C-alpha cells in the first residue's frame with residue numbers, strides 16, 4: 050500500500066465516536082443488539098446503546114440506500130380538483146455509519162454500478178452522498194465468510210471512507226481513505242491522534258480462498274441447460290430470505306397504493322426466487338420452476354454481472370447460506386460447479 | 390445424550406429397502422451439511438445414496454412441504470421421513486385432497502424431540518409415535534399425558550397482557566416483517582398455487598412492508614391457517630426477523646379447540662370445522 054493516512058484511538062473509539070457525533074447533531078447508525086440477540090446497525094443517540102464485539106450485523110447496508118419500501122411519489126386531490134404532489138424532500142442530513150464490515154461496504158460498489166448505470170437514481174444517490182461509511186476490519190472471520198474468494202478481504206477498504214483496525218480489546222488504528230473520512234476524523238477531535246511515522250497496518254487476517262469465480266464463470270458460460278439446476282434446487286422453497294439479506298441483491302417492484310383522493314407510488318424490494326417475479330399477464334412464466342429461478346440467482350451474480358460490470362455480484366458475506374430455511378448452501382454449490 | 394441417537398441406521402435400512410424394491414421413486418429425508426446448524430433436506434433416488442440420511446436432534450424441518458410440488462411428484466411415488474408433528478401436516482394434506490394416500494409412502498420415526506434445548510412443542514408432543522405410517526423406525530417412546538392448558542402457553546403469555554399492550558406488542562413485532570414470505574413457503578399447508586397476496590386485480594392485500602401491509606398479510610395468513618395449522622413451528626423457526634408467529638397460530642388453534650373441540654391433523658379422516666356444515670355450531674361470530 051502507498052502513502053496511508055493513519056490515526057490512532059483508544060479501544061473505546063466506537064463509543065467515543067458515537068458520543069462526539071451525536072453531540073454534533075449528526076445522525077449515527079451503530080451496532081446494537083436486539084432482545085432476541087440480533088446485532089444490527091440502528092440509529093443511536095448515545096453510546097450506551099452500542100455494542101463493540103460481533104461477527105457481522107444481521108442486515109447489510111443495502112436497506113439504508115435502497116429501503117425495503119420507499120415512497121417515490123405521492124399525491125392528494127383537493128376539494129377544488131387541485132392536486133398536491135409530494136413527497137417534499139427534507140434537506141439531506143449528514144449520516145455516519147459506524148461499524149459495518151468490509152464486505153458490506155464493498156457491496157456498495159455493486160449497488161453504485163446499478164443505480165448509476167444508464168441513469169443516476171436520485172433517491173439512491175441522495176442517500177449515498179450524505180453518508181460516511183466507517184468500517185471495521187475483521188480479525189476473526191465467521192465460518193460462513195468467503196470474501197477472499199470473490200475479490201475482497203477481511204481488511205478490504207473498498208467503499209469505506211474510514212477503515213478501523215483493532216478496537217474493542219486493543220487500541221484502534223484508523224485508515225482514512227476519502228475526504229469524507231477526513232471530516233469524520235476532524236469531528237472526533239482529540240480522541241484521535243495521528244499515528245507515529247512508520248506505523249504499519251496489522252498483518253492481514255488469513256481466510257482461505259474457497260473457489261475461483263473465473264472457473265465458476267467458465268462452467269456457467271457453457272451450462273445454462275444442466276441437470277445441476279434441478280438437482281441443486283430441490284430443497285429451495287422460493288422465498289425472499291437469501292435475496293433480502295444479500296448486500297448486493299437490488300431488484301425492486303413498483304406499486305401504487307391509493308385510497309379515495311390520495312395515493313403513493315412505492316418502490317419495494319422484490320426477488321427472483323419468487324414464482325411471481327417473472328409471471329407474465331398472459332399466464333406464461335419464462336422461469337417456470339424453482340430450478341430456473343435458482344439458476345437466475347447464480348447466473349446473475351456470477352456470470353451476467355461480471356460481464357456487464359466487471360466483477361461478481363457477491364461479496365462473500367455468507368448471509369444467504371446462514372439464513373436459508375433449508376440450508377441451501379451457495380458456497381457448496383459454487384465449489385461443486387468449480388469441480389465440474 | 391441425544392434423544393434420537395440410534396434411529397439413523399434403521400432409517401437408512403428402511404429407505405434402502407423401499408428404494409431397491411422400487412416401491413418409491415424418491416425418499417425425502419434429512420442429511421448433514423457441515424456448514425449448517427441443522428439437518429437439511431435430502432432427496433434420494435437410489436438405495437446407494439441412503440448413507441446421506443440421518444435422524445438426529447437437529448431435524449427441525451417439516452418435509453411435508455415438498456409433497457405437493459410438481460418436481461417431486463414427477464419422480465414417482467414419494468417416500469417421506471416424518472416425525473409425529475410432520476405426520477399431522479401430511480394428514481391435513483390428505484384430508485384436503487392435496488395428495489393421495491397411495492402416492493406417498495410414510496416412513497415414520499419415533500421421535501424423542503428435537504432441539505438443544507428441546508423445542509417447547511416437543512415437551513407437549515402427543516405424537517412421539519406416529520401412527521398409520523407404512524414403515525416405523527426407532528424405539529418405542531413412552532407417551533406422557535399432556536393437559537389441555539399445557540398446549541397453548543405461548544398464546545397464554547400474550548393473552549395475559551392488557552389489550553393495549555397486546556396491540557403495542559404486535560405493532561412492534563409486525564413492523565419488523567420484511568415480506569420475504571419464508572413463513573408461507575416453508576408451511577406445508579400454504580400450498581395455494583397463487584397466494585392471495587399475489588393477486589393484483591384487484592390487489593387484496595398491500596405488498597409494501599409497512600405496518601398496514603404487514604398486518605394485513607399476517608392476519609390473512611393466520612386466518613387461512615385457522616383450524617388447519619398443525620403447530621409444527623416451522624414458520625416461526627425460519628422467520629429471519631424473529632417474529633413470534635407461533636403465538637398467533639396457537640391463539641387460533643386454541644379458539645378452534647375451545648369452540649369446536651377440534652385439533653388439526655390427528656387423522657386424515659377428521660371433519661374440519663371450516664369444511665363441515667353443522668347446525669350445532671354456535672353462532673358467536675365468524676369463528
Ligand code: SF4
Pocket residue numbers: 284285286287288289290291292322372373374375376377
Ligand atoms: S435458497 Fe433458501 S433462502 Fe433462498 S429462496 Fe431458496 S429457500 Fe429461500
Ligand code: SF4
Pocket residue numbers: 291294295296297298350362363364365366367368369370379
Ligand atoms: S450471495 Fe450470499 S454470500 Fe454473496 S453477498 Fe449475497 S448474501 Fe452474501
Ligand code: SF4
Pocket residue numbers: 472473474475500501502503508510511512514515516517
Ligand atoms: S413435536 Fe413430537 S414428533 Fe415433533 S419434533 Fe417434537 S417430539 Fe418430535
Ligand code: SF4
Pocket residue numbers: 478572575576577578579614617618619620621622623624625638
Ligand atoms: S402455520 Fe406454521 S406452524 Fe402452522 S403448519 Fe404452517 S408452518 Fe407449521
Ligand code: SF4
Pocket residue numbers: 565566567568569570571572573627628629630631632634
Ligand atoms: S417469515 Fe417473517 S419476515 Fe418473512 S414474511 Fe413471514 S413474518 Fe414476514
